[in-house]
Amino acid sequence: MAGRVAIVEVAQISGGDSKDNYYDQAYLVTKEVLAKAGVTKDEVGAVVSSASDIFHGGISCASAYYNEAVVAFLKNSSRQDGESLFALVYGVMRILSGHYDTVLVAGLCKGSENPPNDTCTGMFGDPFYLRPIGMNETVAASYQMRLYMERYGITEEQCAKVAVKNLHNALRNPYAHRKGRYTVDDILNSGRIIDPLTTLQIAPKSEGFVAMLLASEEKAAKLTGKPVWFKGYGSSLDTFHFGDRDLLQGQLKNAAAKAYRMAGLTDPRREIDLAEISEPYAFQELMWYEDLGFCGEGEGGNLIDSGVTRTDGELPVNPSGGVLANNPYVSRGLQRAVEAFLQIRGEAGERQVAKKVKTALVHGTHGFAGQCHAVAILGSQE
Amino acid sequence: MVKEYKTIKTQVALPYEIAYGATWTRFFEGFKERKIYGTKCPQCARILVPARAFCPRCFVDTEDWVEVSQEGSLVSWNYVNYRYFGMPTEPPYVGGLIRLDGTDVGFLHLIGGFGLSDLEEVKKNVKSGMKVRAVWSDERQGNIMDIRYFEPIK
Ligand SMILES: [Zn+2]
Numbered sequence: 001m002a003g004r005v006a007i008v009e010v011a012q013i014s015g016g017d018s019k020d021n022y023y024d025q026a027y028l029v030t031k032e033v034l035a036k037a038g039v040t041k042d043e044v045g046a047v048v049s050s051a052s053d054i055f056h057g058g059i060s061c062a063s064a065y066y067n068e069a070v071v072a073f074l075k076n077s078s079r080q081d082g083e084s085l086f087a088l089v090y091g092v093m094r095i096l097s098g099h100y101d102t103v104l105v106a107g108l109c110k111g112s113e114n115p116p117n118d119t120c121t122g123m124f125g126d127p128f129y130l131r132p133i134g135m136n137e138t139v140a141a142s143y144q145m146r147l148y149m150e151r152y153g154i155t156e157e158q159c160a161k162v163a164v165k166n167l168h169n170a171l172r173n174p175y176a177h178r179k180g181r182y183t184v185d186d187i188l189n190s191g192r193i194i195d196p197l198t199t200l201q202i203a204p205k206s207e208g209f210v211a212m213l214l215a216s217e218e219k220a221a222k223l224t225g226k227p228v229w230f231k232g233y234g235s236s237l238d239t240f241h242f243g244d245r246d247l248l249q250g251q252l253k254n255a256a257a258k259a260y261r262m263a264g265l266t267d268p269r270r271e272i273d274l275a276e277i278s279e280p281y282a283f284q285e286l287m288w289y290e291d292l293g294f295c296g297e298g299e300g301g302n303l304i305d306s307g308v309t310r311t312d313g314e315l316p317v318n319p320s321g322g323v324l325a326n327n328p329y330v331s332r333g334l335q336r337a338v339e340a341f342l343q344i345r346g347e348a349g350e351r352q353v354a355k356k357v358k359t360a361l362v363h364g365t366h367g368f369a370g371q372c373h374a375v376a377i378l379g380s381q382e
Numbered sequence: 383m384v385k386e387y388k389t390i391k392t393q394v395a396l397p398y399e400i401a402y403g404a405t406w407t408r409f410f411e412g413f414k415e416r417k418i419y420g421t422k423c424p425q426c427a428r429i430l431v432p433a434r435a436f437c438p439r440c441f442v443d444t445e446d447w448v449e450v451s452q453e454g455s456l457v458s459w460n461y462v463n464y465r466y467f468g469m470p471t472e473p474p475y476v477g478g479l480i481r482l483d484g485t486d487v488g489f490l491h492l493i494g495g496f497g498l499s500d501l502e503e504v505k506k507n508v509k510s511g512m513k514v515r516a517v518w519s520d521e522r523q524g525n526i527m528d529i530r531y532f533e534p535i536k
Pocket of ligand 1: 423424425426427428437438439440441
């Protein structure tokens with residue numbers, strides 16, 4: 001990369017629901033991140049936000065509603081609709097342009113207010129075929145899950161273990177929406193609303209207002225003694241027609257390869273200390289392990305069985321509880337970056353992992369059965 | 383769920399009128415005649431169904447229209463037992479991802495022709511890999527539900 005970009009500070013407001021409205025929450029999270037960084041609104045160079053019209057019935061329309069709440073008034077600002085990790089990389093690019101030394105990146109989602117996520121994701125389909133046949137993200141995931149289990153002999157119990165782990169991790173996360181001590185049987189008996197999926201293997205809809213302040217290397221040195229560096233990024237989007245796609249050989253491998261190359265990682269399983277990934281459906285965490293190179297093809301079930309991805313394991317995955325614990329659909333990728341930042345800085349409170357985190361992977365996904373993936377690598381070392 | 387704070391309930395209903403375009407139009411005209419059409423890519427030779435104007439992989443026009451088989455094999459399936467906005471029929475129902483014989487992509491539709499009320503019974507009738515066949519409505523409108531469902535071939 002031409003220069004280095006650091007994340008200086010983060011803030012988040014999340015959980016099940018809040019009596020505050022969207023506009024005020026956007027303001028509060030922005031105010032918090034600027035206060036932590038010791039930066040005034042006038043010192044913010046540019047703003048990139050992530051929000052979605054479908055999820056908020058138009059109130060966030062092209063950022064018109066919340067523009068000033070994220071200090072974008074009179075500034076160069078733009079809004080990303082779709083995977084929120086894209087907003088992070090657009091913010092990084094603003095700084096790499098050399099024209100700005102700070103950029104505010106915000107992801108805004110108030111899941112407590114939107115219709116069921118399935119209603120919103122159903123709109124991703126075309127009106128001729130996918131919508132009339134009843135497609136949505138949960139329906140898509142159910143096809144993918146059965147294929148995955150049958151192709152590799154992954155068991156329902158192994159899939160359920162992801163929910164057991166993540167909802168348990170979430171007990172230590174004050175920002176999580178859904179949490180608890182569940183057994184594999186609890187997960188499998190939580191309501192078989194769309195076999196092979198059960199209710200607790202499907203992420204809830206949650207709130208997630210997240211903000212981060214990015215800075216150039218020079219500016220970061222003035223703002224913090226503990227910068228977290230943006231090290232690499234990759235994204236990939238599969239083709240539209242659901243039946244055309246290989247649901248077991250998706251785009252995450254491609255997105256990860258790009259991010260690893262940019263970050264100079266050659267052995268991700270050993271070089272990555274912690275991962276915060278987006279698993280809106282429990283089994284997907286197992287699939288994503290494979291695509292990220294944490295284990296071989298078809299070995300995601302063995303990896304969860306081994307305990308390696310537990311909070312006290314060699315490679316903790318989703319110590320926050322992940323998306324199963326808190327699912328602001330629009331900002332869930334960016335929330336993973338906030339969690340990774342806190343772990344790298346050793347500021348994750350009760351959910352801080354025991355091992356030292358120097359390099360972390362964050363992942364966001366959007367669309368049917370992981371149509372879109374984005375991966376970012378963050379780290380404490382230059 | 384009743385919220386403990388003051389809220390406003392509001393709905394957005396936005397009417398759209400959307401062009402089918404030439405390819406969807408011709409594809410659904412075929413449905414009226416109980417025919418399923420795909421298009422063939424001149425470069426990778428895949429037969430794509432539903433028909434489309436270009437091959438998404440090769441980015442070239444797909445000019446050859448072919449009538450494809452109404453039988454195929456089941457790649458994956460689900461048993462849907464919850465109500466949701468946009469559901470194609472009252473639950474419970476079975477959805478299927480089907481590879482129609484001679485084609486190179488999956489085709490989404492419903493699986494039926496047997497009792498659907500009990501998942502364990504359904505599991506006796508539905509297996510990945512099984513052969514299925516399209517069952518048409520008597521009165522067809524030129525839309526995807528002109529096929530009522532795909533039934534298992536015994
Ligand atoms: Zn082709």
